[in-house]
Amino acid sequence: MIRFDHVSKTYKKTIHALDDISVEIGKGEFVFLVGSSGSGKSTFIKLLLKDVDPDRGDIFVAGKRVNSLRSWRVPALRRELGCVFQDFKLLDNKTVFENVAFAQEVTGQPPAQIRVDVPDALSVVGLSHKSDAMPHELSGGEQQRVSIARAIVNRPRIMLCDEPTGNLDPETSVGIMKLLDQINRTGTTVLMATHDSHIVDSMRRRVIELQHGQMVRDQARGTYGYAG
Numbered sequence: 001m002i003r004f005d006h007v008s009k010t011y012k013k014t015i016h017a018l019d020d021i022s023v024e025i026g027k028g029e030f031v032f033l034v035g036s037s038g039s040g041k042s043t044f045i046k047l048l049l050k051d052v053d054p055d056r057g058d059i060f061v062a063g064k065r066v067n068s069l070r071s072w073r074v075p076a077l078r079r080e081l082g083c084v085f086q087d088f089k090l091l092d093n094k095t096v097f098e099n100v101a102f103a104q105e106v107t108g109q110p111p112a113q114i115r116v117d118v119p120d121a122l123s124v125v126g127l128s129h130k131s132d133a134m135p136h137e138l139s140g141g142e143q144q145r146v147s148i149a150r151a152i153v154n155r156p157r158i159m160l161c162d163e164p165t166g167n168l169d170p171e172t173s174v175g176i177m178k179l180l181d182q183i184n185r186t187g188t189t190v191l192m193a194t195h196d197s198h199i200v201d202s203m204r205r206r207v208i209e210l211q212h213g214q215m216v217r218d219q220a221r222g223t224y225g226y227a228g
């Protein structure tokens with residue numbers, strides 16, 4: 001579903017954000033991407049989205065070679081990828097329903113489809129009753145649930161999550177992780193960059209660790225820190 005083949009990315013000619021990364025993530029896997037600040041986790045995610053391009057190597061997402069994709073094909077790539085970020089990125093002047101609907105409007109879904117899909121997505125995240133609320137009327141955990149609804153509404157094959165629990169308290173984080181686990185169990189591949197050791201240690205999924213742009217660990221049912 002995701003493949004990096006000898007991928008390197010350098011910023012400003014001197015900052016080696018990723019250095020010769022080769023890794024494969026299969027359909028339906030749940031993978032944690034860990035590593036200290038600046039180790040290259042966000043760059044890994046940005047390469048998948050074609051937000052940035054590699055200097056060397058090939059990147060494949062759902063059968064598409066991302067690095068050589070023409071710009072007019074990028075929207076189709078991004079439809080395969082649902083994204084969740086630490087800071088939710090909701091539109092303040094739109095209701096919960098409108099925020100989720102927006103993800104469908106920009107991909108050209110017809111209104112009749114939107115009227116069916118948005119309530120479905122809100123129901124998955126347990127927020128049907130908040131459909132008409134504005135983002136500022138919601139807790140942080142609820143806002144993150146809206147952003148997850150927005151990420152899944154187009155039924156992506158892959159979820160990319162960059163520190164999705166970074167702004168949430170531990171209890172709320174557990175609820176968000178249960179939701180991501182549930183989405184993964186429906187067959188969606190989940191890749192999550194995180195600093196949250198408790199979550200990684202409690203879920204025991206595959207762990208890929210980056211250090212100064214290099215992959216230093218790829219462990220099945222792994223822990224946050226290497227336990228031998």
Ligand SMILES: Nc1ncnc2c1ncn2[C@@H]1O[C@H](COP(=O)(O)OP(=O)(O)OP(=O)(O)O)[C@@H](O)[C@H]1O
Nearest residue numbers: 011012015017035036037038039040041042043044
């Ligand atoms: N646009 C950019 N221009 C220049 N350097 C950048 C840029 N984006 C990232 N970097 C550098 O590339 C390296 C990797 O950054 P990246 O954001 O991928 O790390 P990260 O593991 O996601 O960090 P964090 O956990 O703090 O989010 C860092 O040294 C960072 O300063």
